[in-house]
Amino acid sequence: MEIKMENLTKVFVAKDKSEVRAVDNVSLTIPSGKLIGLLGPSGCGKSTTLYLLAGLLRQNDGKIYFEEDEVSNTPPEKRGIGLVFQNYALYPHMTVRENILFPLQNLKVEAELAKQKTVEMARLVGLESMLDRKPKELSGGQQQRVAIARALVKTPRVLLLDEPLSNLDARLRLQTREEIKRIQRETQITTVFVTHDQEEAMSISDEIVVMKDGVIQQMGAPQDVYDDPSNLFVAKFLGNPQINVFDGVIKGKKIYINDMVVGKSKLPDGEVLIGIRPEGFIVDQEKKSPFKFNIDLVSTIGRDTTLIVDLPSESDNILDKKSFKAIVDAMLRIQSGDEIHFIVRPEKMFLFNMEGERLE
Amino acid sequence: MEKRNNLKAWLYLAPLLILMGIFIFYPLINAFYISILEEYRPLAPGGATATGYTLSNFARILNDELFWQAIKNTFVVAFISVPISILISLVIAVSLNSIPKLKALYQTVFFLPYVTNAIAIGMAFAFMFHKDYGLINLMLSWLGIDPVNWVGNVATWWAQMGALLVYTIWGGLAFKILVFTSGLQNIDKQYYDAAKIDSASKWTVFRRITVPLLSPFILYISITSMIGALKAYRTVIGLFGERLGAQQNSMITIVAYVYKYRSAYQDVSAISYAASAAIILFFITVVFSLIQGVVSRKRVHY
Numbered sequence: 001m002e003i004k005m006e007n008l009t010k011v012f013v014a015k016d017k018s019e020v021r022a023v024d025n026v027s028l029t030i031p032s033g034k035l036i037g038l039l040g041p042s043g044c045g046k047s048t049t050l051y052l053l054a055g056l057l058r059q060n061d062g063k064i065y066f067e068e069d070e071v072s073n074t075p076p077e078k079r080g081i082g083l084v085f086q087n088y089a090l091y092p093h094m095t096v097r098e099n100i101l102f103p104l105q106n107l108k109v110e111a112e113l114a115k116q117k118t119v120e121m122a123r124l125v126g127l128e129s130m131l132d133r134k135p136k137e138l139s140g141g142q143q144q145r146v147a148i149a150r151a152l153v154k155t156p157r158v159l160l161l162d163e164p165l166s167n168l169d170a171r172l173r174l175q176t177r178e179e180i181k182r183i184q185r186e187t188q189i190t191t192v193f194v195t196h197d198q199e200e201a202m203s204i205s206d207e208i209v210v211m212k213d214g215v216i217q218q219m220g221a222p223q224d225v226y227d228d229p230s231n232l233f234v235a236k237f238l239g240n241p242q243i244n245v246f247d248g249v250i251k252g253k254k255i256y257i258n259d260m261v262v263g264k265s266k267l268p269d270g271e272v273l274i275g276i277r278p279e280g281f282i283v284d285q286e287k288k289s290p291f292k293f294n295i296d297l298v299s300t301i302g303r304d305t306t307l308i309v310d311l312p313s314e315s316d317n318i319l320d321k322k323s324f325k326a327i328v329d330a331m332l333r334i335q336s337g338d339e340i341h342f343i344v345r346p347e348k349m350f351l352f353n354m355e356g357e358r359l360e
Numbered sequence: 361m362e363k364r365n366n367l368k369a370w371l372y373l374a375p376l377l378i379l380m381g382i383f384i385f386y387p388l389i390n391a392f393y394i395s396i397l398e399e400y401r402p403l404a405p406g407g408a409t410a411t412g413y414t415l416s417n418f419a420r421i422l423n424d425e426l427f428w429q430a431i432k433n434t435f436v437v438a439f440i441s442v443p444i445s446i447l448i449s450l451v452i453a454v455s456l457n458s459i460p461k462l463k464a465l466y467q468t469v470f471f472l473p474y475v476t477n478a479i480a481i482g483m484a485f486a487f488m489f490h491k492d493y494g495l496i497n498l499m500l501s502w503l504g505i506d507p508v509n510w511v512g513n514v515a516t517w518w519a520q521m522g523a524l525l526v527y528t529i530w531g532g533l534a535f536k537i538l539v540f541t542s543g544l545q546n547i548d549k550q551y552y553d554a555a556k557i558d559s560a561s562k563w564t565v566f567r568r569i570t571v572p573l574l575s576p577f578i579l580y581i582s583i584t585s586m587i588g589a590l591k592a593y594r595t596v597i598g599l600f601g602e603r604l605g606a607q608q609n610s611m612i613t614i615v616a617y618v619y620k621y622r623s624a625y626q627d628v629s630a631i632s633y634a635a636s637a638a639i640i641l642f643f644i645t646v647v648f649s650l651i652q653g654v655v656s657r658k659r660v661h662y
Contacts, residue, residue: 054557056553056556056557075556076553076556076557077556077557077558077559077560078559081557082557083553083554083557085550085553085554087550089548089550089551089553089554091551091554091568091569091572092573093572093573093575094568102555102558102560102568103557103558103559105564106558106559106560106561106564107559150558151557154558154559
């Protein structure tokens with residue numbers, strides 16, 4: 001089911017009467033049957049947006065539509081949503097079976113059918129054998145799946161997940177990530193999930209929505225957003241290691257960093273910020289490129305080598321020192337101290353004005 | 361090393377243990393002892409005397425109609441007042457919790473009885489239950505109900521018991537509400553959000569979320585207030601004075617029975633009767649606490 005938000009705004013008023021616009025005039029359409037990741041740093045309004053969709057928070061302004069239905073003022077229990085809380089909020093005194101059954105009982109589903117659905121759902125999340133355990137007796141990952149089962153058993157129109165993986169250890173996180181994607185594919189329920197982990201968002205979402213200060217920065221397929229960020233914030237937020245940002249100038253259709261030419265541009269002369277993804281550096285074996293540095297640190301992990309280069313700086317203060325990272329093929333056997341000439345792949349280089357807005 | 365630590369631990373515990381020994385363990389054991397003395401005269405010239413050991417003290421009070429009256433009164437008070445007051449205080453605590461603004465004010469109001477003298481309240485209640493001038497009968501008259509003689513000389517047993525129960529329940533609310541409101545604060549708000557998402561009605565939330573999550577507190581309150589109710593005495597004195605009822609001894613409780621014989625300490629064996637009744641009360645209390653513990657094991661969620 002398609003979800004549409006129109007000019008959604010949520011303002012929190014603190015005790016000292018200061019206002020925080022947690023969600024600021026957000027308009028967004030979430031296509032039916034897709035898995036959408038709401039992504040951003042903490043305090044960006046992503047969780048607030050999710051709770052507005054759930055109805056646990058009420059917006060100050062704006063509208064929410066589920067398909068043609070306006071649900072802006074519908075209480076949560078009438079919205080037909082399933083919500084998985086960050087720490088699952090499983091009822092600790094109920095068994096897994098009772099937890100999953102609970103929403104069905106409230107919806108007055110006929111007892112036999114409810115039982116059958118509960119078992120079906122437990123099977124979907126792979127917890128059939130654990131139905132009579134209490135949440136305490138389950139691992140974090142299993143608890144999380146119970147929470148998903150409880151959210152899905154009433155066949156909601158929308159599934160909302162609040163930081164679903166943040167309480168899991170690294171290995172379990174990868175596993176559960178796949179699990180969520182599988183369950184979403186099988187059920188085809190429009191799913192919105194919130195995360196601050198860009199890798200997580202990029203790996204399972206059909207589309208990601210990047211937020212900052214309550215405002216949507218960009219929305220699109222994960223790879224599209226990564227390859228074509230609309231501003232410096234998005235460029236920096238996606239990608240690990242982070243994108244390298246250089247102070248640069250454009251002079252006579254050429255782009256310079258530290259007086260070295262790194263590429264061409266049709267933009268007028270002036271100062272710019274240049275973002276180059278770590279994988280955007282190619283080592284020039286013929287040593288012809290003018291873009292060259294002495295390598296300070298080399299760390300090789302498997303097939304990739306990360307080169308760390310300190311940029312020359314006028315200040316002696318260690319905090320002013322800037323460095324950048326380049327990821328190159330480990331086969332090149334580069335060592336610290338080597339002088340390396342780099343060629344920058346144009347498609348991995350983005351130009352921003354000093355306010356961080358994308359140029360071109 | 362371990363031994364020295366043990367010594368230290370005993371040392372730290374000593375003040376409490378000594379006080380408990382003097383004021384709790386010794387009297388308890390002494391009560392057992394006195395209850396089996398034959399013809400005990402605590403004030404005999406030249407020191408207390410007894411002619412031997414016997415169980416006849418127990419036989420004597422178990423054959424005393426007044427003792428069975430005390431048992432009946434005590435049980436009725438305990439079995440009716442405890443569940444009702446728990447239910448009422450639970451409802452009040454939950455309602456208090458859902459009105460954040462006036463919560464502090466109401467909490468104070470509900471806690472006032474706890475810090476007010478029971479005898480004073482008893483007198484106020486006695487007046488409220490007065491046949492001709494009392495507030496209760498006035499309110500009943502609004503509903504077209506004839507005035508009831510609650511605490512007067514010719515009041516029926518149930519009328520007196522009714523008044524006593526109302527007073528007992530009301531007097532016990534404050535502490536229960538306090539415990540339950542603090543218990544409610546320990547429940548994660550997220551369960552309520554989850555229940556909302558799960559389309560639970562308010563009643564379902566209360567029955568299936570609040571009560572189970574509050575169950576350790578409910579168990580604590582039900583055990584302590586059961587013990588308290590079995591020891592009922594102050595309420596009877598407060599409401600009826602030393603006659604212990606509208607008619608002489610009609611509302612007597614086990615503790616009041618104990619006190620009656622204890623006051624008659626000059627009489628032969630009177631103290632032994634008091635001790636025997638106290639011992640019987642002790643075992644009744646132990647049995648009920650154990651039963652509650654066992655019954656609740658299945659239902660209490662920690």
